[in-house]
Amino acid sequence: MEPTDERTEPEPTFAGETVLVTGAARGIGRACAVRFAERGATVVGGDRLDQSETAATCAGLPGAFESVTADVTDPAAVEALVERAADTGRVDTVVNVAGIVAREPLATHDGEPWERSVAVNLTAPFRIAREAAPHLRTTGGAVVNVSSIYGQIGAAERAGYVSTKAGVEGLTRALAAELGEDGVRANAVAPGFIETPMTEPYAEDDAARERFRERAALKRLGDPEEVASVVSFLASDDASFVTGETVLVDGGRATVE
Template sequence: MTLPQTPSQRLDGRTALITGASKGLGLAAACALAQVGAKVILVARDPAVLEEAVAALTAAGYSAEALVLDVTDTAAVREALSGRRIDILVNNAGTNRPKPIDEISEGDYAAVMDINVRAAYFLAQTVIASMPEGGSIINMSSQMGHVGAADRSLYCASKSAVEGMTRAMAVELGPRGIRVNSVCPTFVETPMTRPFFEQPGFREAVLAKIPLGRLGRIEDIMGSVAFLASDAAALVTGSALMVDGGWTAH
């Protein structure tokens, strides 16, 4: 009897591009992919922080490159990536401006939708031009793309859009052998979310929604990204991987 073998999650010989990669979930995603053999290209706007992250990765023996780039500048993105083969794209760059709906300005709307939706869309469009069969696009979404919350109507709108484009891209790019999925974390303590947890009662309110009883850790996201990038997820496309401690199971 020949026993089936678990598909490898190794990514040797593949190149991964990760946006918003100088810190937080983006750096965690870069580390996850580097640790299973991928060459990682870290994209961010702050050259000093970006170079520090790349230096740490290379010092640890991984293959890493810095690319200083504003992902909302579509022309610059296209120029920087022209002709470059990218096997894995992690659309992680994002922002949030939590406010009551009647306080959201057109500037807030433009800023959040510009980076969370438009930049991710056109970066994917750029990368697929040279992405080979077997490529993987991972959109960093949120549980807020599946549920609602007070003061987060704009963020929920942007992440719901990410979920919609993920499914549609999966359908369209499937015949080209390119998979498209999203990762949907619950609240994870990062530099972007830390100010929220300083608000009285916020931590307690969040934990009350999570059946597992704890916040997310960056390590919780790393396995999800590595899995979706690898051959272990070869038949997984158009899916939203919930990493939310059970929030959306309610």
């Protein structure tokens, strides 16, 4: 077949559906918001950061994007965020992306980074899933949580991050077990090193970036869009019999010693 320069428009897989995405201001969250909007969804993005760039990227796409300023550690803000999504008439998918990572050796750990990691990375996804569950039960929707490869393989000086990401995978399995009888699926993705603003401090020079490349079987770093594509698959009918799973999106990092 001869190559062509013609672009194929994405199929409107999520037309008429509402997708709630946290952490939508940048990185993986923004990529997820754009991907769902490309495929026809109304996306409600929740973030404490400015989401104007995400909104601008989504402008003109088949779907729509609405920005809601929300700190996911604030229970009242979480409730308001879910209510705003429900005001569209339905909630079909919840994508929990918002997260933080902190480097803190045990010897100097004062507890605050741990508490903050738990609040953002684990408690927030739980609260959002709890608030959204009645709406998801109505639509037979899906939850997709963003974990990390480090929730499975561990990392020094990242006790809070590693522990909470492992917890996210446990939460995902618990949601799958509890919500499955109502047709709600819950899955997670575990990215490897993805080039985002959050990971920039950990690849601050060429030597560091090369180490991350070498640790992956594909010998490269990942893009947020590559994670978003797996997230959208797990939210779609193509994954209608998949629940309780964590899909590694790590370029083979877990397979390389």
